[in-house]
Every structure is written in C-alpha cells, then in structure tokens.
C-alpha cells in the first residue's frame with residue numbers, strides 16, 4: 554500500500570447522525586483517502602461495525618482494553634498513522650470529554666494522544682447545543698486549534714424539535730476535511746514525485762446527441778479515471794481532468810473540464826496540451842449520430858420510425874499519441890477494456906494506437922468491473938506485461954501514477 558494518499562481516522566460518536574458516516578466514508582474513499590474508523594460504544598447502537606468496516610475496507614477499532622488491539626495497533630499508533638482525525642458525529646458528551654482531556658475509552662484516548670489536526674462535526678439536540686456547558690466546550694476546542702464543521706439548523710429526529718444541531722452533510726464534512734488538510738504544513742511540504750508535472754486525464758463516457766433530448770451513451774462510471782486524477786494530484790501533479798457526463802464528484806485540487814461528446818472531449822484535450830503524461834481512461838463512444846437533429850424528433854404516429862445514421866468519432870488516444878514530438882506527451886497511456894483474449898488484443902492495441910502503455914482489463918459482465926469499485930488490470934509496456942493483483946480503483950490509480958512518476962524520471966534522466 555502506498556504512503557501517498559491521505560489517511561483519515563474517523564471517530565464515530567453515538568448519535569442518530571452516525572448513519573451519515575457511511576456516506577462520508579464512501580465519498581472520502583472515492584476521493585482517494587484511506588479511512589480507518591474508531592467507534593465509541595454508543596456509536597455501535599446506531600451503526601454496526603460490520604457496515605463501517607465493509608466501507609473502510611479495514612478493521613474497525615472499538616475497545617481501549619482489547620488485548621488484540623493493544624498488541625497489534627494501540628491508540629498511539631492509531632492516532633499517529635493518520636493525517637487528520639475527524640469526529641463525526643461529535644456528540645455533546647464527546648465534545649465535553651475532548652475539552653476536558655478525558656481518555657476513558659479508545660476514541661477519547663486517541664484524541665488525547667494525537668499530534669495531528671482534528672476536525673469535529675457536532676450533532677445534538679438544539680437545547681444541548683445552546684447549553685452554556687456546550688458553548689464553553691466548543692469555545693475551548695476552538696481555542697485548542699480544533700476545526701469545527703456545522704452543525705446545521707433544521708428538523709431534529711425528535712418530533713417538533715428544530716434549530717441548530719443537525720450534523721453537517723457528508724459533502725460539507727468532506728469539503729472541511731480538504732480545507733483542513735490543505736492548510737496543514739505536512740500537506741504543503743509533501744510535494745510528491747509528480748511535482749512540477751502536468752498530467753492530463755480523460756474519464757467517463759461520452760454522450761452523442763440524437764436530438765436535443767436524446768443521446769447514445771455507455772455504462773462507464775468514470776470511477777477509474779477520476780481516481781487516477783485524484784492519485785496524480787496526491788502525488789503533487791498539476792492535473793487536468795477532461796470528464797464526460799459522470800456522477801463522480803470533481804476530485805479536489807484538480808482542474809476539471811466537463812464535456813458531453815467525443816468531439817468536445819478531443820477539443821478540450823488538445824487545448825490542455827502540453828502535458829508530461831496523458832491518460833485516456835474515458836470510454837469514448839466509437840460512433841456519433843450523423844443525422845442528429847436540432848429539434849426533438851416527434852413520435853406523431855404519421856412519420857416513419859427514424860433511422861439513425863452513425864459516423865465514426867475521432868480516436869482521441871490515437872490522435873494525441875501521434876502528435877509530433879514536442880506536442881505529444883512523453884508518456885501516453887491508453888486503456889483496453891476487452892471481454893476475451895485480453896492480453897493479445899491489448900498488445901495489438903498498444904501498437905495500433907501508438908501509445909506507450911496500455912492498461913488492460915477484462916470487462917466481461919461477470920467481472921463486475923464496469924461501474925464496480927474493484928479492478929484487475931494488466932499493464933502492457935514496450936518491455937512486457939505486468940499483471941497486478943485485484944485492487945480497488947483508487948489503488949490501481951495510485952500504483953499507475955507512481956509507476957508513471959518513476960518512468961518520467963527515467964525519461965528526464967536520459968534526455
């Protein structure tokens with residue numbers, strides 16, 4: 554596992570808002586963070602360690618006095634092996650313990666032992682939030698340098714209770730996490746092996762219009778391409794992500810250009826050159842509709858069923874890989890999604906497209922790769938094939954970008 558992606562230790566307190574942590578973990582991992590969770594005893598009344606662990610992909614830590622935990626990884630290590638500690642939901646009780654420096658369970662011990670930045674997302678009943686004791690505790694925590702996100706105002710779980718106390722939404726907590734990390738000295742100083750490089754990435758599907766309301770598309774989710782953009786940024790690169798329509802959030806610290814069609818994607822890629830490395834992870838539609846109309850095609854019962862005429866789209870990877878030296882990025886990486894004879898087709902594709910590397914994967918439906926969270930890939934280079942073990946998409950992205958970083962170094966050394 555690489556040391557480059559940021560590690561979040563999530564302390565889950567016992568409140569009704571604990572269920573939102575599942576969404577927070579999912580979003581944080583989508584952004585390439587590694588998340589480890591510590592749950593208070595009360596938290597386990599609201600969400601199960603099983604579901605938390607399934608999302609973090611790690612064991613969940615709970616008991617300060619568990620012999621196993623202390624032997625394998627104690628509270629000191631837990632707090633040190635994180636770049637940021639996030640407390641969500643931060644209950645009135647947890648805030649009080651933090652303000653008072655208590656350490657009577659694993660969560661509070663971790664919080665007292667840490668030398669890392671801490672962000673809390675309070676969640677409680679409005680009366681508890683407004684109580685002078687909570688006001689004092691929150692003021693103390695702010696004075697101690699602890700960042701606070703929320704709470705928001707609104708309806709409470711209890712009937713007829715409204716006011717400040719609702720935990721901030723997962724996307725708001727994630728934004729606060731990124732802001733907090735961006736201001737830490739360690740983050741600023743960690744320039745990373747892609748510092749000074751420009752990495753250009755395509756991601757997602759393209760939409761090819763039939764008329765103003767209909768289009769041809771494919772099942773690409775954009776997960777892998779977006780993860781590559783996040784990984785490149787985490788390694789210090791300046792990153793341009795040209796994304797087709799995708800439900801994936803824009804990765805933090807990345808310049809994102811949103812496009813619809815293959816032709817728009819090519820134009821955006823051309824406009825973003827020069828780049829040191831270009832990764833073509835988008836599932837570009839091979840054809841577009843030649844006879845697309847400016848008005849919506851009507852189904853009026855009188856006209857005949859429309860016939861779509863298809864014309865081939867530009868091949869973005871091939872176009873960029875065949876640009877003249879100077880304009881062609883020194884490292885051009887394509888993807889090959891195949892359902893049979895994966896390696897053989899991928900080798901041929903590397904030659905045919907003129908790219909340096911091909912990342913090949915088997916996307917036959919039974920693999921669940923298309924739209925899924927995991928990926929098994931083979932990296933085909935000039936010198937051979939590397940088959941990687943099954944990994945989640947952020948991990949594939951990290952390994953690929955680390956490899957790109959060392960390859961660029963060798964290129965610089967030999968030119």
Ligand code: C5P
Nearest residue numbers: 833834835837866867868869870887888
């Ligand atoms: O030819 P095929 O679609 O299998 O090639 C896949 C690779 O080519 C991917 O890297 C994809 O992003 C890229 N590609 C492209 N423009 C196209 C078609 C594919 O950039 N029109």
